Amino acid sequence: MSTTTKELVFAFLVLALTAGHASGQGYRGPYGFGSTPTREELAAFYSIPANGTGLPPGKGNYVQGQEVYTGKCVACHGDKMQGVAGAGEALIGGRGTLTSGKPLKTVESYWPYATTVFDYVKRAMPFNSPGSLTDDEVYAVTAYILVEAKIINKDAIINAKTLPKVEMPNRDGFVPDPRPDVHD
Amino acid sequence: MFPNPGKADSRRKFLIKSAALAGASAAAIIPRMTSAAPPGAMEFPVPQDPTKVQGRAIGDDGGYGTRSQFETEVRWRFPTPTKQSSWSMTPLEKSVGVVTPSGLHFERHHAGIPVIDPNRHLLFVHGMVNKTKKYTMADLRRFPSVSRMHFIECSGNGLTEWAVPKLKTVQGTHGLLSTSEWTGVPLSTILKEVEVKDGAKWILAEGSDAAVMTRSIPLEKCWDDALLAYGQNGEAIRPEQGYPLRLILPGWEGNTNIKWLRRLEVSDVPYMTREETSKYTDLLENGKARQFTFVMEAKSVITFPSGEMKLPARGFYEITGLAWSGRGVVKRVDVSTDGGKTWQLAALQEPVRPICTTRFRFPWWWDGTPAILQSRCVDETGYVQPTIKQLVDVRGLNGPFGSIYHLNGIQSWAIASDGSVTNVHHY
DSSP states (O other): OOHHHHHHHHHHHHHHHHSOOGGGTTOOOOOOOSBOOOHHHHHTOOOOOTTOTTOOSOEEOHHHHHHHHHHHTHHHHOTTSOOOTTSOOOOSOOTTOTTSSSOOOOTTTTOSOHHHHHHHHHHHOSTTSTTOSOHHHHHHHHHHHHHHTTSSOTTOOEETTTGGGOOOTTTTOEEOOOOOOOOO | OOOOOOOSOTTOOOOOOOGGGGGSOTTOEEOOSOOOOOTTBOOOOEESOTTSSOOOOTTTTTTSOOBOTTOOOOOEEOOOSOSSSEEEEOOGGGOOSSOOOGGGOOEEESSOOOOOOTTTOEEEEEESBSSOEEEEHHHHHHSOOEEEEEEEEOTTTTGGGSSSOOOSSHHHHHOSEEEEEEEEEEHHHHHHHHTBOTTOOEEEEEEOSTTOOEEEEEHHHHHHTOEEEEEETTEEOOGGGTTTOEEEOTTBOGGGSOSSEEEEEEESSOOOOHHHHTSSOEEOTTSOEEOOOOBOOOEEEEEESOTTOBOOSSEEEEEEEEEEOTTSOEEEEEEESBTTSSOEEOEEESOOOTTSOEEEEEEEEEOSSOEEEEEEEEETTOOBOOOHHHHHHHHOOOGGGSSOSOOOOOOEEEEOTTSBEEEEOOO
16 A cells, blocks of 8 residues: 555544544444343432422321421521521522512422422421432422412422422523523 | 622731741741641641751651642532532632632532442443443553543633623633543443444433433443543542542543443433423523534633732733633633734644643733733634623523533633733723
8 A cells, every 4th residue: 555545444444433423423333241130229219300290199288398398408598498698598488589780599489390309308408418318208308398489388298209390480480501502 | 699709718817927937947847826737738837948867758658748838728519509419610719720629619519529439330231232241440450551631621611700700710710620630431331331232313321420420421422532531630530529420521521421430221212301401401591502512612711810819910921721612622822911802823832632621821021900810712623712792692691590601711810000900891
């Protein structure tokens, strides 16, 4: 092969190896590494989209939730869910403030889906003992927050069926990304 | 309200050069005011003349080197109430080239830094796939790998600076930005392996920290250039950066680059997690909030001279800084020394790579009169870095908690006639 041809072949190879990886271009598998997880392993995971898929069995109401909140949440979030400086955020209030120039973003005023409350509390709360609440406790404290936020009635039972149906005040408060939004 | 990003605790004093040392023997040790080495360094005696005594023995460091005991820059933790849910910032004023030392890479943690044994760590891939999989770290390392240099920037970078200049140094104003070489498996390879089902549109990425952090990522990005990274700057990823496994989404806001990655769930809908609804959304004055604002748009900043520095005298200085864009390559950087009245082309230093910080340089003869320095970046899409005012005109100034993310406006540094440099807003 002439030098030029060699260079061309080399250049082509380099190109082939560095070409766009979009949609797995350049993929030479299947390699077959890894193994198949068991049903039990996957059962430990959860993430709850707005339609409630994956919500576990169990339920809770305002009274039960008040007990959970008083025992495990009040220190950081305050006796009226007003938040505690240097600790937890306000959970309720702020409705009508989003256009005020001093917006208060809370579950009540800002969060578009009630399912997010369940998912996040189960995932990361309380801060000093994340993942320690039972599913019933999470349903209950979610109910308590939503009642105090005047979003559901005090006698409501929150479970896998009812939670996705809760209509949050700021449900339609979000828009897609329009950027670039500044043009020279 | 906002303290000053401090320099490292100034325990280090200059060497004492006293007349008494003048007649000391060649092997004399210069006494030092302190025996405490800065973080990442070890303290050693300093000989009067290093050419007259044998130096330190190889291997005395146990086989892993440390930086010089004379180098003191450190990350600065933003004073949040807890140290577990907090962030620390890179000292960009000291940066050279474009790579951030791994020990100075900015941090943002929501529940501290987990300690994870890589031999027990697993990545699960499930949901809308034909082949549900779990991978050990050894499994992942068997796949063909790539290495790519990318910046990561927190979308909260500069959140203190919307209305008025608040923090004093470039570490405070821009320090949630770092650049590394990341090594790992293209996520597209894994998606091919598991055979994504028709109708899938999103992937939930989940971390194994105490926040069990989750973000929903559009599937197109995962196919495009996402990386499952286990390497950073030639070694294993640092614990603060997601050891042993991190999702890298080039050019997207830092929070989406899930650290301590343990799970990918393929889905037809986004999960509307706490981070992508109540946080990392951009509330405008009309009460509507932009959601899924992933891309970090073109931005630049002069790192020398910058806030809190002092130019010793009039004369020649090389202005230098960093420019970057989440949309690709930095095409051009302009520098102004008169507050944006006139602009001149800066030189771009190699490497110039897509979705990577690019260092720019500009020669400047300071005449000793007050000046305002600015830099402006243009990326390969033709997007021109805007002024802060242009951004505020579009997004509003909805108080301190409105649109706080994605500030990519032009930074101004004012040089006073005494050479001192301060953070200002100037349009």
